[in-house]
Amino acid sequence: MENTYTTGDLARVDYVVSRDQENALRAELEKRTDAEANRIRQYLAMPDLSRTEGSPLHEIKDRVTTLPILKNFDHIDIPEILGTDILFDLFDFAPDHVARSKSDTYYVDEKNVLRTHDTVMWYYYLNLPEVKAKIAEGKSLGVMCYGKVYRKDEIDRKHMNIFHQMGGLFLQPDSLGIMPLDELKKVLSEIVQSTFGADVKYQFLDDTFPYTDPSLQIEVEINGNWVEIMGGGMPKKSVLTKMGLEGYNGWAFGFGLERLAMIGMELPDIRLLWSDDDRVKKQLKLGTKFVEVSKYPPVVRDISFIVQNIFVPNDFFDLARDIAGSMMEEMALVDTYKNDAKFGEGNVSYAFRIIYRSLDRTLTNAEIDTLHKKLEEATTETFGATIR
Numbered sequence: 001m002e003n004t005y006t007t008g009d010l011a012r013v014d015y016v017v018s019r020d021q022e023n024a025l026r027a028e029l030e031k032r033t034d035a036e037a038n039r040i041r042q043y044l045a046m047p048d049l050s051r052t053e054g055s056p057l058h059e060i061k062d063r064v065t066t067l068p069i070l071k072n073f074d075h076i077d078i079p080e081i082l083g084t085d086i087l088f089d090l091f092d093f094a095p096d097h098v099a100r101s102k103s104d105t106y107y108v109d110e111k112n113v114l115r116t117h118d119t120v121m122w123y124y125y126l127n128l129p130e131v132k133a134k135i136a137e138g139k140s141l142g143v144m145c146y147g148k149v150y151r152k153d154e155i156d157r158k159h160m161n162i163f164h165q166m167g168g169l170f171l172q173p174d175s176l177g178i179m180p181l182d183e184l185k186k187v188l189s190e191i192v193q194s195t196f197g198a199d200v201k202y203q204f205l206d207d208t209f210p211y212t213d214p215s216l217q218i219e220v221e222i223n224g225n226w227v228e229i230m231g232g233g234m235p236k237k238s239v240l241t242k243m244g245l246e247g248y249n250g251w252a253f254g255f256g257l258e259r260l261a262m263i264g265m266e267l268p269d270i271r272l273l274w275s276d277d278d279r280v281k282k283q284l285k286l287g288t289k290f291v292e293v294s295k296y297p298p299v300v301r302d303i304s305f306i307v308q309n310i311f312v313p314n315d316f317f318d319l320a321r322d323i324a325g326s327m328m329e330e331m332a333l334v335d336t337y338k339n340d341a342k343f344g345e346g347n348v349s350y351a352f353r354i355i356y357r358s359l360d361r362t363l364t365n366a367e368i369d370t371l372h373k374k375l376e377e378a379t380t381e382t383f384g385a386t387i388r
Contacts, residue, residue: 010072010142017124022079025108035382039322040106040114043150043162044080049273050146050164050257056265056284057164057257057273061146063194063286069187070168073142078124080148083112087120090242092210099151103312106150114150118165119211119254121145122235125169126243135245140172146257152314155321155331157269158262167254169235174247181214184232184251188218191230191253195260195286196220207231211239212252222263229263230255265290269359271326277360296358298329299368303376304351305385306343311350319382320354323375327363330355349388 026044029037049057064070087093088100098104099116106114125131125143134141146166153161168187172179185204192202201221209215212233219226232253240248258270264286267273272280272290279293313333320331335351343349356368379385 009140010074012072012074013130014075014077015125015128015130016077017079019079022081025081025112029108035319035322036106039318040108043106043114046148046162046274048148048164050148050166054281054284055273056261056286059286060195060257060260060264061166064166064191065144067190067194069190070142070144073144073168073170074125076121076125076128076143076145077147078115078118078121078145080115080150081108081112082115082120085111086123087113087115087117090123090239091117091119092236092239094210097210103314104152106152116149116151117254118145118147118149118167119252121167122169122211122239122252123243126240126245135248138173138175140170140176141248141250142168142170144168152318154313155317155328157271157329160258160270161318161321163270164257165254166257167252169250169252171235171240171245171248171250174249179234179250181216181234181251184216184234184253187251188230188232188253191255192218192220195264197287207233209233211236220263227259227263229259261286268292269329271329271359274326275359280359296360296362299356299363299365301354301356301368301372302334302351303354303372303379304335304349304388305376305379305383306347306349306388307383307385309338309346309348311348311383311385313350316350316352316379316383319378320375323378324356324371327356327358327371328354329357351388 029041049055050061052058093099105116108114121143131141144167147164148162149165150162153159192200203219204216205219207215207217209231213236215231215233217228217231219228230253232251235250235252258273261267261273262270265284266289275281277293283290317331320328332353333350334353337349356363376387380387
């Protein structure tokens with residue numbers, strides 16, 4: 001059947017999903033004094049840069065949502081704390097998927113986590129009464145979502161455990177035909193050109209996601225290198241069925257706003273996106289190459305310790321963030337060594353190299369020595385480690 005794909009009959013509506021359950025979970029968090037609860041409260045309190053005027057992430061959001069092909073899509077604002085049954089089970093994440101690990105995802109309790117991907121908006125959108133009414137009438141659907149997501153991650157200049165995603169979903173009745181993958185490619189092409197300019201070189205490659213099939217990724221050429229910036233695909237019928245939707249097909253996409261912003265401005269450090277320094281903020285404009293306002297010297301320290309082999313580096317990175325915050329630019333694993341005779345059975349030696357560097361001032365050796373000593377003490381207390 002000939003495809004009659006069009007978004008012209010969509011009319012944007014903004015939806016905000018109820019926060020009642022999330023608010024109850026936040027109230028329970030406020031009663032706790034453990035380190036994980038403290039850091040989760042801190043992360044939730046950080047601003048959503050995709051909704052912050054003047055941020056380049058907000059600018060990307062505006063450029064994408066006003067594209068002719070997307071401007072009439074609904075917008076949905078979803079909870080930041082949600083159940084694993086929604087976030088993982090509904091979206092076909094395998095039982096052993098790494099995202100389910102407590103060393104990869106922030107668990108508020110045994111059943112609820114900080115959201116790790118914005119694709120979960122499918123569930124909330126398709127369960128809105130107004131959308132269910134549209135489905136009953138056989139209407140096409142289009143929706144976009146953006147905001148903070150949370151994943152435990154390494155510490156370096158390109159990664160943070162809090163970042164921002166943006167995603168879109170278009171669905172049409174099967175009676176209109178099966179959506180060709182080329183329609184998604186057209187949408188992604190427009191997004192890329194809106195961010196990097198009409199002359200940007202890009203290419204599509206096959207990819208794999210739990211909830212789309214077929215799936216693809218898009219890469220752009222930056223300074224002679226190909227860099228992955230976003231992915232998408234056709235929503236699995238099995239996933240839509242679990243959300244109560246039958247007889248529809250379409251396309252979906254998602255991407256990290258920080259990655260596009262950093263590439264577009266040649267930004268050397270992800271922490272700069274959060275800077276309050278006016279010399280930095282005035283440069284954070286898409287299409288403007290960032291120029292270092294001042295290169296404060298790094299202070300390098302090593303930490304090595306012996307710990308039980310159940311130790312997970314991501315947990316150590318979270319501890320380091322608690323201690324050093326934004327003064328830690330990078331933490332790199334430089335060595336692991338197992339020697340039962342030397343360290344005892346079931347123990348492993350880890351060595352990390354840390355680069356301390358402030359974005360706005362020169363750090364002294366004395367203050368870093370104090371900070372580093374605090375990290376050593378916390379490592380011993382938290383992981384039962386022996387500092388070497």
